[in-house]
Amino acid sequence: MHLTKSQKKYIKKNLRKLTVSEIAERIKVNEIDLQKQLEKDLGEEKLNKIIQKNPSFLNKVSRPLSFQWPGLKNFIKVNVPFLLLLALLVFGVYANCLKNEFLSDDIAGIMQEKHIGNPFYFLVHQPINFFRYFFYAIVYNIFGLNPFFFRLLNVFLHLGSVLTVFMLISLLYNLNLAIIVSSIFAVHPLFTESVTWISGGIHTQYAFFNLLALLLYLLAKQQNWRKKLYFASLISFGMALFTTEKSAILPLIIISYEFSFDKISKNIKKILPYFVLSGVAAMIVFAGGNFSSRVTALHSQYYQEKGFYNPFTQIPTAISSYLQLLFWPDKLTLYHSEMAFSNRQFFFMVIITALYFGLLITSFLKRNLRQYFFWLSFFLIPLLPMLTPFKVAWIVAERYAYLGSIGIIVTISLIFQKFSRTLKNKYLTYATLAVIITSLSVRTIYRNKDWQNQDTLWIAAARTSPSSPQNHNNLGDMYGRHGDLPKAAEEFQTAIKLKPDYGDAYHNLANIYRLMGKNDLAIENYQNAIRFNPNLWQSYQNISVILFENGKIEQATSYINKAIEVNPNNPDLYVISGYIFLNTGNKEAAKTEFLKALQIDPNNQNAINFIKNIQ
Template sequence: MKLTKTQKKFVKKNIRKKSLRDISKNLNIPLEDLGIHIKETWGKEKFNDLESPRDILRPQSIKYNKKLVFVFLAFLVFVCYLNSLGNDFVSDDIPIISANSQINNISYIFGPLIFNIRNTVIFLTNKLFGLDPMYFRLPNILLHLGVSYLLFILAAELVSETVGLITAIVFAVHPLAVEAVAWISGGPYVFTAFLILLMLYFYLKNKKLLSLLMFFASVNILIHSAPLGLLPFAFETSRGTLKKNWKRTVPYIVVIASIIPISITLAKQRAESLHLEHYQEKTLMSPLLQIPTAVGEYLKLMFFPKDLTLYHTEISFSPVSFSLHFFVFMCVVLLLFFLYKKSRPLIFWPLLFLIALSATLTPFGISWIVAERYSYFASAGIFVLVAWTMEKTIKKLSKENYPKALYLSLAIIIIPLSIRTIVRNRDWRSHDTLWIATAKFSPSSPQNHNNLGDYYGRHKQYEKAIEEFKKAIELKPGYADAYHNLANVYGETGDIENAIENYQNAIKYNQNLWQSYQNLGAIYFNSGDKEKAKKYLKKALELNPENKNLKGIVDTL
C-alpha cells in the first residue's frame, strides 16, 4: 500500500525521533509498507542504517508460546538422551575424571586464564555424588537443552519464529551432537556453545559486560573457542551496520588478541604431547587440502548422519574425493557471496559455521581433520539455513495448509533423527560397545585396533587380541602402547620370550613408558634374575616416583 502525502511528511519528520515500529503504529500502516517506502525513498543502505532489517520485511511467521517450545524441546532431549544416562566412563573420561585425583582439589576449578565453569561443575559433582558417570553426564544433557532453546530464541529474533523452531528441533535431536553430549569428555563443546549463545543474546540486548563475561568464560573452558569472538563482527556485517557499530565489536577482538600468546603455548604443548604420548609425527598439512575436505565431510555428516565414529580415519584424499569436497566447499563460498548480495542478514549463519570450525582447521596437526564434537556448535549455522529453506518451500507449496504441512515435515525429520541418536547413544555405553561400534566405520584406525586388542584381551580371546595389536603396529609402526599391550597378552599366555621382546620394543619407541619397565622387572624377578629385575624396577620408579607400591618393591630388593 502506497503512503499518502501526509503520511510521507510524518515519516520524514519523525524518522530520527521514533522507532519504525512506533511510526507504523502512529500512522496505522503495516510495518512492511513503511519499510518499502523507506527503501524506495532513501535506498537500501540508508534503510539498514535506520533499524536492523530483521524487524522489517521479514516473512510473517507463526507465533509460538515460548514456554511450550521449551517444554517440547525438553521432551525431545529427554527422549533422545535418556538411554545415555546409564553409560559408563569411556575413553578420555578415565584420565580426565575417574582416574584423576586432581578433581578432588579446589585448584581444579581454575582454567588456563582464571575460573573454569565446567571444571567447577566436575568438582562439585564429584563432591556431591562421587564417581557416578550419570551425574557427570547430566550437565551435558541439560546444557544441550539450553543450547537448543537459545537457538530458538536467537533464530526467532534474527530470522523468524518458525525458522527458530525448526532449527532448535533439528539441533536437539540430531545424532551428530551425541559425541559432545553423551560422552562426558565432549562436555566442553556443549558448555562453550551455551556460553557463546548467551554472549550473542546479551550482545543483541546491548548488555555489553554480560556479553563479554560469557565470551571470556567460554574461552576459559575451551581456548580454541576464541575465534567465536568474531561473531559480533559477523553479525554487524550481516546487518550492514558495521560502519556504525564497529566499536561494539572491539572488546571481543581485544580478548582474542590477548590470549594469542597462551594459545600458541598450549598449541606447542599439545603438539609435543601428541608426539610423545600418541606417537604422532610433527607435520604440516596444506590448508588447501584440509579445509575443503573437512567442510565437505562435516556437511555430509549433517545431512547423512550414518557413518558416525570416534575416529574419522577413512577420509579419502584421492583426486575424485578431493574434487567432490572442493566442489562442496566452493558451493559454501558461493553461497556466502549470494547471500551477501541478495539476503545479507542470512550470511551470519554460514559465517557462524565457518568461524566455529576455524580453530580446528589449522595445518599444525594438533587436532583431528574431522571430529563430530568439533561440529557441535558449527552445525547450528547450517541448520538455520535448512530451516529457512524449509519455511520458504512449505509456504510456497502449501499456502492454505501451511501449519499442517509444517508440522508433518517436522515429524518426518524428528523421527528418523531421534532414532539414530538413541542408537548412537548405545555405542557409548561402555568401552566394549564403543570400540566395536568404531571398528565398523574406522577399520584403518591404529588406535581402535589397539582398543579392540584390549577388549579381546579382557575377554580372554588372546588370539584375536594378538591379531588386533599386530594390526595396530602395522598401521602405525613405532606404536609403543600397542607393543606394550601385545607383550601383556604374551605374558598372559605364558609366552615369556615374546613378552620380553615386545616390552623392549615398547620402551624403544617410548622411553617414558614406566609400565613396560615394571613388567620387565616382574618377569626377571620371577625368573630369578634379581639384578635385571632391580635395574628395570628402579627405572620404572624413576619415571613414576609417586608410585608407593613400586617404591616398596624396589626397597625390598
C-alpha cells in the same frame, strides 16, 4: 529506502497478517532495509504499544534488534509451550544415554583424576579448562563418581544451548523459524559425541557460554548498550574462554554479524573487549605451555605424525565431511580414520567445499544476501582453530562441529521456510518437519547405544573405522578383558601393522604375551614400546618385574629406575624398587624406597606393611 505508493499500500494492508520476510519477498525489496523502514515509519512508541497489547506480535515479524525486547519473563510466558517442547525433545532423545558408563578419555580424565574434586588445582595447573573442571568438581562433590550425573551435566548444557538458539532466532527472525532451527539442533545425531560422551561435553559447554554471550551482546545493543547485559555478555564469554581456548572465535562471529546486519565501525569499541579477552586466553595457552603440551600429547599418547597438514586436502576433507554428516548422519564414529580417498571421491569433496565457499563469497558480495553470509560464516568460524595446518587437532571429529553446525541448520531452515511459503500448504510443511525431526531423533537414540560402554563403543567404531589403529588397539583391550587372548593379540598386531610406531599397541601386545607365559616375546614388545614411546613407564616397570622373576636382579633394578625417572610421582614404583632391594638383603636401601613411596602416598598399604616387616 524509497517505496512506491503501491508498495506502501501493500505494507499497510498486510503488516498485521504477514511477516516482514513475506512482505519483503512479495514487494521485492531487501528484508533488512524494510525492517528499518518499518521502525522508522511506525515509530518505537507505536510499535511498543502493539507489542504490549499483543506480545505474540513479536513472533509474527522478522524484526531488527532495535525492536523492543519484551523482557525474559514475558518472552517465557508467551513461549512456554515451545520451551517445554524443546526440553521434551532434548531429554527424549538423550534419556537412554544417562546410564552409560565412563568411556575412553573419561577414565583418565575423571575416574583416575585424583584432583577431580578440587577445581582450584586446575585453576593453577590447567587454567584454560578451569570452568570445565569447576563443574566436574560440583558434580563429584555432590554425587561422587557417578557417570549418570556427569552425563546429565552435558544434557543440561545442551538444553541451555538449544533454548539460547531458540531465543536468538526468535530475536532475529520469527517464532516458526526458531522452532525449526532449535528442534533440529536439539535432536541431531551429529552432536551425540558432544553430549553423550562426557569428555566431549567440553564443546557443549563452551558453545553454550558463547551462544549466551552472543545473545546478551545483541540484547545489550538493542537496549542502547545496557551495562548489565553487556558486562554479563563479557562474563559469559570469559567462562567460555576458560572452558577451552577454542571459544576465542566469538569476536569473529560478532564481527560477521555487524558486517551482515549493521556496521562494524559503528560498534567497534564494544567489540574490542572481546578481542582483548581472546588475547589474554591466547597468552595463557602459549605462555602456560598448553599448546606445547597438546602437541606433545598428540605425538606421545595418540601417535599423531609430526609436521603440517596440507590445507588443500585438510580443508576439503573436513568441510565436506561435516556437511555430509549434517545432511546424512549415518557414518558416525569416534575415529574418523578412513582418510584414503579415490580420485573420484576427493573430487566430489572438493566440489562440495568449493560450492560452500562459492555461496559464502556470493552472499558476502551481495547486500541482500548478507544474512546468509552470517550463517554460512557461523559454520566456518568455530572450525578455524581445528583447521590450522599445525597438527594440534584431528582432521575430522564430530564434536568440533557442535557450535558451527547451527549456521548450516539456520541457512537450510531459512530456505525451507521460504520454499514452504510458496507451496502454501502448511500440512505438507508440518509433515515434512515431523519426518525430519523423528528420523533424526531415532538415529540419535540408536547412536546413544553405541556409547553404552567401552565394548559397544569399540565394536561400533570398528564398523565405520576399520583402518583405525586406535580402535584395533581398543578392541584388543576388550578381548583381553574378556579372556580371549589370541583374539586380543590379533587386534594389537593389526594396530601395529596399521601404525608401526604405535608404542601403546606394542605394550598391550606384550601384556598379552606375558599372560600367555611368553616372556621373551613380552620383553621384545615392551622394548619396542619404549623405543617408539620413551614415556611408557609401564613398559619399564613390567620388564623389571619379568627380569626380577628370572633372577636378573641388576637388570631389574636398572629398568625400575628408568620407570621412576619417567614417572617419579608413582609410589608403586618405589615399592617395587624397595622389594627388589629387600630380596637382595639390602634392608636399608629397601626402607629408603618404601619411605619415598609413603612421602607420595602416606596410605600406601604395601609400603606400610614392608616397613613393619623390616622393623
